[in-house]
Amino acid sequence: MNWLRDWMMPLAASEHAKKVDDLYIFTFWLMLAFFILIVYLTVLFPLKYKRKKEGVMTINFSHNLALELAWSVIPLILVIGLFFWGFNDYVESRVHQNDAIEVHVTANKWNWAFEYPDGSRSIKALHVPVNKPVRLILTSEDVLHAFFIPALRTKTDVIPGRYVELPFTATVAGKHQVFCAEYCGRGHSGMFAELYVDTPEQYETFLKEGPEEFKAMPLVELGKFTYNEAGCKSCHTIDGTKSEGPSFKNLWGKSEKLRDGSSVTVDESYIRESILNPTAKVVAGYEPVMPSFQGLLRDRQILGVIEYIKSLK
Amino acid sequence: MADIVATPKSQSHGDHYDVDYLNDGSLLSWLTTVDHKKLGVMYLWSILFMFFLGGVFALLVRLELMNPGQTIMTAEQYNKAFTLHGAIMVFLVIIPSIPAALGNFALPLMLGAKDVAFPRLNLLSFWIYVTGAIIATVAMVTGGVDTGWTFYTPYSTTTDGPVALMTFAAFVLGFSSILTGVNFVATVHKLRAPGMGWFKMPLFVWGIYATAIIQVLATPVLAITLLLLIFERLFGVGVFDPKLGGDPVLFQHFFWFYSHPAVYIMILPGMAIISEVIPTMSQKVFFGYKATAFSSVAIAIVSFVVWGHHMFTSGQSQLAGAIFSFLTFLVGIPSAIKVFNWITTMYKGSISLAAPMLYALMFLILFGIGGLTGIFLGTMSVDIHLHDTYFVVAHFHYVMMGSTLIAFLAGLHFWWPKMFGRMYNERAAQIAAFFVFIGFNATFLPQFLLGSRGMPRRYYDYLPEFTFLHQVSTVGSWLLGLGFVIMAGYLFASLRKKMDAPSNPWHARTLDWQTSSPPITHNFHEIPVLKQGPYDYFKPFEPSVEGYHE
Incomplete structure (x- = not known):
């Protein structure tokens, strides 16, 4: 069913992203089954019991305990299962590792700035090494923003006057899109950044030579x-x-x-x-x-x- | 109370005792009427006008998104357009639509009452609504606001434009909502016809009753929140802006403490209409009456403790997130029970596919999508990805428009003959329903895909890879608009006809149909004494109003 995943979701660039996709696709099939049931009955009954003549009495079918218990308890069990699945994946994704590379992220209208452990900075381009845990520490200088990396299936609101953290470990090298997902005014839809997930060699070069701005x-x-x-x-x-x-x-x-x-x-x-x-x-x-x-x-x-x-x- | 109930002008002259409410009194007398039916009709026209306005903004927003980059307006204009679309549709259309327009008209009739419990309060709440609408219009004309309908701080306290005025409009509209709620609670408690115990009430009444309770309890919180926002903006009182020592997340907690229950202020009345239309059009006893009645109340209660699911990414604690996620799933259960009850009610019925039923069936499918996609969003790990994307936009449009507004249309087509005494063209209604259904799905189904692929909401511009789905969505919005134009056409055309509607075109058993179409000013000549349950279609019809016959 990979075609369905590829059709609905962007590239998954972390283990967490794959887990989110698994749950998403599972929920999709489960909900589709319920939806087909609803549509089938919604179309079937009006066709089958279409009014043929006016003024007829109908049956007195007003309750059925077994039926009512079934459609209360079965969905309840299913959603409790989904809750634990989603909660577990979420908590797992938010636990950061002690040896994580810490990058400070500062948002303002309408820019993302990154500061690395060596004090160097980059604008609108975040470099991280592949397969290494990273911990972003984010704050905003003005209004609310949100740092959203679709490929990693993760995001967090960025709040003025407060630090929030976003841990992740990217497993697919390459360039990934970052959006601002919390409405912040005129430049909101252009408040992008690129996430460069570097191979060890590329990251080495980046560390040695610095971001593009430095080279220029x-x-x-x-x-x-x-x-x-x-x-x-x-x-x-x-x-x-x-x-x-x-x-x-x-x-x-x-x-x-x-x-x-x-x-x-x-x-x-x-x-x-x-x-x-x-x-x-x-x-x-x-x-x-x-x-x-x-x-x-x-x-x-x-x-x-x-x-x-x-x-x- | 009796002295302020609307009495027919003609009664004092001793003639035309049977004059209908529409032709009773001059046009000017409508402005100060305390008749719940006239107030319902005035609400209806105001709300339909506001719906037109909000719809125009919606079409403009969709048109701008036809292509990436600038299409017809600048980013600032776009931000104002989607803000006004949202604010108008939520505060001026959807929240008052069913309770204030159809509820005002039908609720006292269904209870067998002459009017609501406090007719003058009803008039007051209508004029407060009009005042709020005028203030909102002034805010739109004097520059418009670009905060989004959610007014998130600190953006809303720092951006330019008449934000305080717009917020004040929402504040004023809240009072209209509270007063209507108080009125309906009192009416349901005190003015039921003799013989109408709580479990003999039509389910529409149950739904409106549950809604009224939320309106009374939740709306004051919005009022306080908006007042604090106005204070911060005008006087620099630091409540939400961290630069002034405030906390922006606090605003979100306050705002959603009202606005999540408000989602149920919107959907419960919609469910209430469907609970009326399906048994009537199927001529079938309602399946699971008590379960449906209690599930309305259960939804009303649980709705107060799920606000945090709007804030999974806001930096609230993980424990809070987990609790909110769990409670959110629980809301799904009463909703599921209702859906299965509606469907089972149709089983072995005698089903008519007239316009109200078409919309009710449409509701079942669209609410199915809206509800089932909510499960994705309640799941924490998946929500983190989908939050603030088009997936959310699609989900809440399926619930607010696909469910509440479609239910409103079902109710409008259902009670139109009773309200105005005229039948509309059934064929035209079918064509309009077809366009509404196709157009709605074409507009919003692609948005689920846009969202899961990562397209954030409230974007003026977008990456080229999203173009195709946006274009499908925009073309869909035109089909949807066409459906509404056809609908406006045949509804207005029906008003030009002579009154031709029978008093009970759908062979309903509730009291609202046991009077003439349109009803006389004082609703019933005699106080009805309930002889039958509202859905006793398994036995012969026995009128509860003396002298009434179909």
């Missing part, structure tokens, strides 16, 4: 973006003021005196080392408080930060 950005711009979004700016100013760490203004090429008395010239290698292993060479007058960004920033982002610091003269 010149290095300095990417560096500025990273400076603002990845947390550099909370300790490093760009106007020369001293903060938790040295200011980036006029930092390039400077010779810095270190805590151990030696000195170092600020060049590409030193900046790279300071991002990945910050406590190795701490400038005198500062505490070794900076965390390592190993694994959080992509190579091109590190290059970008270097170029950005170069540009701050």
Whole structure:
């Protein structure tokens, strides 16, 4: 009966989606059986007992306990069964795993923004690896929206001032459509996103190179973006003021005196080392408080930060 | 009470004692009448006009969806069109349609009463309805609103347009609904004819009674909710908007606490009409009278505790979701019992296929689809996929239009001869019924498929893969519209004829048929004393009104 499933449902891209389809198709056949019974009797009786002459008496058939019990109890048993089936699948789908990749989703009129564990962001395109549990944490900046992935048979309302979660594990690599399913005004019907379920290699590339937006950005711009979004700016100013760490203004090429008395010239290698292993060479007058960004920033982002610091003269 | 019951103008002059209610008094006197029949007729025309308006918006919405991208209007105009379609159809058409128009007309007649318990209150609730309709019209003309008929916050408190006015219109209309409910409850309790015990009442009365109870208990919650919404919008009181410290999900709980019972305010009267039309047109005793009467009351009670099934994806707790899912399935059982009772009533009957019966049979099939597809939506895991898609749109149109409005049409064709004293052209009625049936299914069956394939609702534009099904649906809406045009044609044509309807064209046994067509102003010359149950078609007819004969 796969043709029926394919005809009624979009591609099923997760195990959960297949379970939903199984229940949907089962319910379909069951309801169809009831429907055929109703239509058969609704058509049969008027034809069979069509009025032939006026003013005839009819039989006094006003109740029948067995019949009435049958059509109360049988549907009751069936719907209780359907309830447990649906409830079980639902609860299973909402339990997230501890090692899930967490992606923050922010909705606003009429856009979806995604923020990955490494601090990088993408707009209207969500990348996740295939066969790995993912947990979306969603919130809205303005009105209600709903994140709806037909291929995964899942959705959740996205609510301003609150975080909701949506766990899933996609099993079919490829591009899947995401809709906004809660009415949100003029741009509602265009509030799409693409879900890219990547193969391990593709996801590796994505992690290394970042989303499409990153690839399109010149290095300095990417560096500025990273400076603002990845947390550099909370300790490093760009106007020369001293903060938790040295200011980036006029930092390039400077010779810095270190805590151990030696000195170092600020060049590409030193900046790279300071991002990945910050406590190795701490400038005198500062505490070794900076965390390592190993694994959080992509190579091109590190290059970008270097170029950005170069540009701050 | 007796002094405010409508008395025939002619009575005081001592002549024309038998003048019918339609020709009793000047046209102007209709505006201040306390006669339940005239009020029913005035409700009928107001509701039919509003139905026309809501229908035009529906056709515009479907036309826009004929092709992806812009077809005839902009996204803003589309959002307003579907909002107005929904708001008009729910608040101004479907909720008042059967109780206020047909109920007002038929209920006192069926009970053997001269009028409802509080005739002046009845007049008040009609004028409140008109006031609400006018306020809604002002809101439409002064810009229209784009919130959807559900007014979900915080969109509704932040968008432009006369939202507060539109909300206020719904608030006002609620009072009309409450007052009608109070009136009907009192009427059923106090004004039954001698000999009419609770289980001798026609099932239409049971259905309207159950509806009236929900109207009285649930509508105040809507009133409070809409008032809070207006306060938030006008004065920035933070109730629902998180920016002001409110909770948008709270609005959904409040709203559906009314609006789910409201679904039964819509469907119970429809079921009530079918429970009247089927035994009468089959000349058969009703099968399972008590089960059907009790199932109306059971539905009324359970309807108060299932609102959360509109909110499976809203972030409510999983336990709440599970409870609501379970209770929702339970509502299915009394509905199933009713369907089997109606069908079994036809068994070995003497069935006439006149227009009221055609619509009743249509109801059985369409309500079958509407009810059975509800099972998919009550199932949690499946609902998560189908929620807010066209599947839901198709499902509730099968229930609201395919069931309630089709039942309304069954009732309209059933009581039309009694209301206006004229028969309509039966052949034309069959043709119209054919177009309504084909058109309705062509419009809404494809939408189930659109929904299960993932097409979200309230979309102005859509992906190209959905085009074909949308086009079938739009063409279907034209056939449906054609059916209604034909219907308007033969109904208006019948009004131009001389009065030709017999007092009891369907050989019914209930009291409403044991008076002239149209009835005299005070309904019956003598107070009827019930001699027979409402569906005693297994024994010879024995009139309960003295001096009445077919």
